[in-house]
Amino acid sequence: MSTEPRLVQGNEACAEGAIYAGMRFYAGYPITPSTEIAEILARRLPQVGGKFLQMEDEIASMAAIIGGSLTGAKVMTATSGPGFSLKQENIGYACMAEIPCVIANVQRLGPSTGVATAPAQGDVMQARWGTHGDHPIIALTPSSVKEAFELTVRAFNLAEQFRVPVILLMDEVVGHMREKVTLPQPGDLPVVDRVKPTCSRENYYPYKADSDKTPPMACFGEGYRYHVTGLFHDESGFATEKPEIIDWQLKRLHEKINQHLDEIITYSSEETADADLVVIAYGGTARAVSRAVKLARQEGHKVGVFRPQTIWPFPEAAIGELAASGKKLLVAEMNYGQLLLEVQRVAAGRCEVHSCLQSNGELTLPDVILTKIREVYEHAPGN
Amino acid sequence: MPGTWEVRLSGSGGQGLILAGIILAEAAIIDGQNVVQTQSYGPAARGGASKAEVIISPEEIDYPKVERPDVFLGLNQESVLKYMTGCKENGLAIVDSGLVNHVPPSKARVYSLPITETARKQVGRELVANVVALGALSALSNMVSKESVTTALLRRVPKGTEDMNRKALELGFGLAEQALISAVVGEN
């Protein structure tokens, strides 16, 4: 791959990032605005010995990548809102059976068919709670083309390390935007592979984990002859209805993520140190916020930006610190208040929490955010 | 060509505006600039009004969409009415003289150029109107060098069409020169 900077689309960066991370099995179904990911991989994967499969529907795509992952391949699918809804049952399966996989959701305006080509960020809560049952999830959200590449690589690393589905929560702005990027060379970014068992078949318990709570994963076809099910199961992988074993398993699924929050959660924090107002934004909206904050600084307002790259698990500690320091928070997102709920929960009344919400199919204008920033200042006590 | 350029290319789906935007952005990369290219389109790949936008800047680019175009291109009437608003004072607006009858009042310098007609009559392919337009707007604005836009164009177009595309681009450069000459004559 060239070391020269070139013009790269967000969806292309996702596809190339996946190949960089070692993804060699893609199954998907065409849906705007994610389709370029499939189109690029249909061309690229066979060139690197990988498998590309266009399945009959979204559900089948999710099922096929789980099957592929069980043979040892790094796998992914890509979709958008309507397809993300359809994939949920099998995303839950991947959580339960602990199957590493990456699901890119290039968010578009919903509900329902909505507007296929319009940006939105309405799937934040669906990414967290979309499946039935109760399990943790990892979701990453890039706000530039460069970051789309980097976070795709990271999504695979986390999926492989923790044996979980990881959701790459893009939006139409980032997916379709083209930017000047120099793509990383092999070795520039870490690439993580899943841990495989080293013990004999007789001693292999597919769901027995040591203190880090993630069990080693055997490949189908390598002689371990084990059972995988979406039913609650014991260490050996076989179904159980015993409450104490169910409790053990579900707690372990939570702990394997919760014990590693520091490793999983990343964010960028700009000019927050001296700020008395911090704008929290992600994805495409964060780009509008960057501009608005620059303009606000020019007007003399001390404003910073907090941009989660890991949106789930929610960067609770970092936001909690901001809240505890008494800074005002302003959440800007393209929905009617989803991450806002989490910020309010974590702030817990310790600071003012404002919002700038829009869901009309257009990227929020910097002016709209700037106006909101001014409002927060004008209404501040003592002003 | 210092400073930031906000460029909006508009027309109907199928006129090749996104490709023109990509080539313009890649020319700017060759010139060492930062770029962001975005687009907005309806569900139809053909017809209607669609736009491709490019921001070129020596600085890091935050907001990726064009707010107030420095350079506007309108290749059909509908897109001119929909997307020409907000052009900067002293900005540049280029419309297709054959396809755009009504130009709304604007503070920009407006050039009505026979873009599609030139493609059809002098290249023999209406399809390359986007390239003629690219030549005209880069030469009128100077936001990218002629060499870079030529290089970027030739890297993008299908094999076997290089000569046709180069000709279309140069005809676009020519339209710009004529327009500048007439503007000077007009001022005198």
Added chain:
Amino acid sequence: MLPEIEQYFRLEKLPHMWCPGCGNGIILHSLVKAIDKLCLDQDRTTIVSGIGCAARASGYLDFDTLHTTHGRALAFATGVKFAKPELNVFVLTGDGDCTAIGGNHFIHAARRNINLTTIVFNNNIYGMTGGQYSPMTPNSCRATTSPYGNLERPFNLTDLAIAAGATFVARTTTYHAKQLTDLIIEGYKNKGFSLIEVITHCPTSFGRQNKMGTPADMLKWQRDHGISAMRYENLTPEERADKFIVGVLHKTEAPEYTTEYQKLLEKLG
């Protein structure tokens, strides 16, 4: 259990959870005998199943086994087979699992002609949920959700498979257990999508609601109604009305998906 087939079972998981008199165990036995006769490497064979009574079969078998979500066994199996074509992949699914919620995957797996050996346990009913009608419940039959008799028409699953592009299609019953083994062997040997529909008796949910008698009576019904193609040919249209053919119904050759993909890889590599 015969000693030669014991090695294919996870003996500690037995006895199975099926009702007394259920036909599913017969199918499982025929499958394992087929695998034994084919001398398949146990480490290189994967069994994929969906949800329902039939789908529980995977848990009893000592291979890599994948018990998936409802209706999706073929989609998961497509992933396994496409990712690692050297694995032998069998799919075990029920009539509700395969033809209702999984119907789309069924026709597309057949269309792709991907090398999967699919055994449909057709007991004409949703057994695990307590006896609701499925797309394979015959017209006018009773189920808990068709208390006045089924108004819908059932699929002819083998015709559907043929129309969708399957390259090996067979049907038999749990009465014809020996034939079933032979059909599974032949289906496995077909390089493409193979369907073996097995009409199995569900005394608890289907038999009882439709006054089919004891499990033995249900097997006798299978014996009397499932007949060879040759015998079927010689019947009058009136005599054919309640009969069906058992045996191979369709066999053809067509490009197999994973083989075609492999060719593409070689061409590009």
